Amino acid sequence: MSQGVKMRVKIGVELEYRLAQPGPVLLMLEAAGAGGQDLRSTAIDFGRVEHLARVPGEEGIGERIILRAADHIRCRYDAEVAISRGCPDLAGLAADQVDEMPGDALRYLLSSRYCQAERFVSFATQRFGDLEGGAKVQAIRDWVEQRLDYVPGVSTASTTAADTFLERRGVCRDYAHLMIALCRAAQIPARIASVYAPPVEPPDFHAVVEVYLQGGWHLVDPTGMARADQMALIAVGRDATDVAFMTTMTAAEMVSQEVRVTAG
Amino acid sequence: MSQGVKMRVKIGVELEYRLAQPGPVLLMLEAAGAGGQDLRSTAIDFGRVEHLARVPGEEGIGERIILRAADHIRCRYDAEVAISRGCPDLAGLAADQVDEMPGDALRYLLSSRYCQAERFVSFATQRFGDLEGGAKVQAIRDWVEQRLDYVPGVSTASTTAADTFLERRGVCRDYAHLMIALCRAAQIPARIASVYAPPVEPPDFHAVVEVYLQGGWHLVDPTGMARADQMALIAVGRDATDVAFMTTMTAAEMVSQEVRVTAG
Amino acid sequence: MSQGVKMRVKIGVELEYRLAQPGPVLLMLEAAGAGGQDLRSTAIDFGRVEHLARVPGEEGIGERIILRAADHIRCRYDAEVAISRGCPDLAGLAADQVDEMPGDALRYLLSSRYCQAERFVSFATQRFGDLEGGAKVQAIRDWVEQRLDYVPGVSTASTTAADTFLERRGVCRDYAHLMIALCRAAQIPARIASVYAPPVEPPDFHAVVEVYLQGGWHLVDPTGMARADQMALIAVGRDATDVAFMTTMTAAEMVSQEVRVTAG
């Protein structure tokens, strides 16, 4: 393995969906060419589509693909990504002053659909008010992992951080939303990141958190499944809306979907 | 009046807030140097503050000011803006294909906290499905104006487009959120814009809608109070979260607030 | 068929559920001995249970069965019910004055979990304000049937009348909640009723509405599937919470469930 490469991640995705009616489909599933990772190979094939376009993802990370399709979309994606980022020791990182943050960090202090930060201020102060910076982030992460049960099928596309805080269970996206809401309530910018990570079992699109500490963004997984040096980053955003691997404007029915992620 | 200038807008804002505890305050209240308007004069004064910074607003429109203050913030802002943009004939504008939109438009098709577009798809199809492009936008705008009653004090910071759709009343921000949700549900990018506009009575920060038609953004007021050539644009964003004139991280109590907006 | 009997309804239910842990189970699935219907035969068998009790249903209509079970519940229920009630001509019935209603009607003017009547007042006035009494109820019923699409699987146990009003689709319970909320908003007492009705296809527990007009309660089906003279009433209540055929305190997994309802 070349110097600085912590892990190679091999990704294979095959998916097929049937559309209720013709219309555009947004896809966001390719590993990004971004800080801390290099694309060693990448190939994506959609079969026959009427039209295909690409636009940059949020913060210029990754790309969103827009397909116009008649009634089906099929996609096969294969890539290999070399990860060189390390794992941050969160507890040792300092928080930035809000008035010294760049606009691209400041934006991630604001509430968003699934992460209504202002509703969490009282609780965050009660529970984590004595801690500072990275130590506070670490405590929030640990609290989320300990208090939630990982239960597929109980949360839906409308489940928010407030719901998860109450119901104490969910999947990776719910863990991420709750940690993000708590960090923002504590004045620490936090955003969602979609990644591929070999330890995630069964392999699937995985949602984690990026927090802004000491002038930079750091990947953290509140489910505890993966470390930052095991993650191939796809996209970032305010919450799940921005990083959905597929967004359709009309009803879409899954025909098949397979995701393979291995450490190479 | 120089050629092409439709209106001069004179703005005066004085506000004072008391903070429950020291902390950062985000302000977004200066008219932007943006398409269709020129700043003829601008002056802003905050008295004594601990620290002040500026970051660009969403889409690079306007600026967000970040203050660090001990217990009070005071702000006096005076400006004169020359508006040269015209009023679009919405009904004559065509909608763009989703797969031909730039990323900066595509983003405003997605749901956001106050504008949960996907929940409106059935209704938007039932009611406006026979129309296309700008004619559909015009029909949505008219429907919102006709169905809602302008009633101050009934909506709160948590009122969403879904709430307003049911309760049929609200203020400018609620009108804007409902129109945005309906446009997005109809695959037309829409975002919120905060403006100063002389016809708004009593003078105040005013929220309107920008829709993306025929390759550009067009200002529309679902309350019917102001025309595009009467608006001095401050900021744009996904919904009210992005364009709030003031965001504090802790409780803030208004001491005084005065907004004057006149056509000069 | 004896005089006055409009229809005989034969009911057969078999269900088996697995409980995640031992605990009480509430069941409400027997046709009630209530106005407008007579039980010709009834038999219910639970196999072996630890304990079984019965308490009256809301308003003294029907009975709630409470089982204590170790890990499984099995139930077989067979009955024959003779329906003698007629079908009201709603439009010809007068509304009662609120201050002349008995307490048992007044209660059903208040908002409940799934039927937040006060939020519907503006819309109900806008849309149905010109009508009175039974004619208003008929118009509300027709509006609900016309505006909603019957789509299984899109609503959940947390879907309210407000959600259904926006999303324009759902199942019988959602139709009932929306009609109830609108009637209450118009000062007409309305409650949910669970029934068996032969025309419902596929056969299942069915939720309809009872409205209070001209001194009495009248069954109406906003889905248009069944008439009042085809309904074997099980229970009534404020909304779905009160008439659920099964309520468990812990997770329960369906092993099998079959409902047969035929006109005899």
Added chain:
Amino acid sequence: MSQGVKMRVKIGVELEYRLAQPGPVLLMLEAAGAGGQDLRSTAIDFGRVEHLARVPGEEGIGERIILRAADHIRCRYDAEVAISRGCPDLAGLAADQVDEMPGDALRYLLSSRYCQAERFVSFATQRFGDLEGGAKVQAIRDWVEQRLDYVPGVSTASTTAADTFLERRGVCRDYAHLMIALCRAAQIPARIASVYAPPVEPPDFHAVVEVYLQGGWHLVDPTGMARADQMALIAVGRDATDVAFMTTMTAAEMVSQEVRVTAG
């Protein structure tokens, strides 16, 4: 003071409201003739009204008054109540088996609009799962009092127990709803009670909780302001909807309201 009387409570209420349009008004503000308290004197005067009726409150406790008024309602109520009930030692009371409860208790295990018990099951099990019966109720009460801040003005008529659980603040009604939701989630019947209690400062209608333990209902105040032997009970119900001191069908504006409650 006669034997067994713990406290005499003198109550004086004067209120005046202006109605936006003629319509019925429901009032529930007289101390009930109920277990543990005796009415020593009572007088109520409404001035001139078009019509007045009374119906029993929920569970036959207290009475609901229905007025038909043109544009104003005025009410003057004076009473003296002798309280003979004692203060339960909650921790020493046993919980009843669900399958041995009467229907009037069982009803208060179900979720209601402001107390969505089933959403609290995971948390209640995590936090209070090791406790039983009255000791569990006592721990829930203490947790609610300790975790919430009493802050007037932050909650509204739509604030639920789920909201309060997150936002950690509210008034008596919010404390009551949260305690009720947690008790029901732990299979202990709980309902709201409206009372007058001298220690409440400033004097006002006060909301507390009744829990069903060891075959009977017991008054508890999660705000810690009042003891059971200091409460003059007005009404009980599933949640705030059932015990509101005033319910109007159209907008009502307060002209004046004064509540005096003293220990005599």
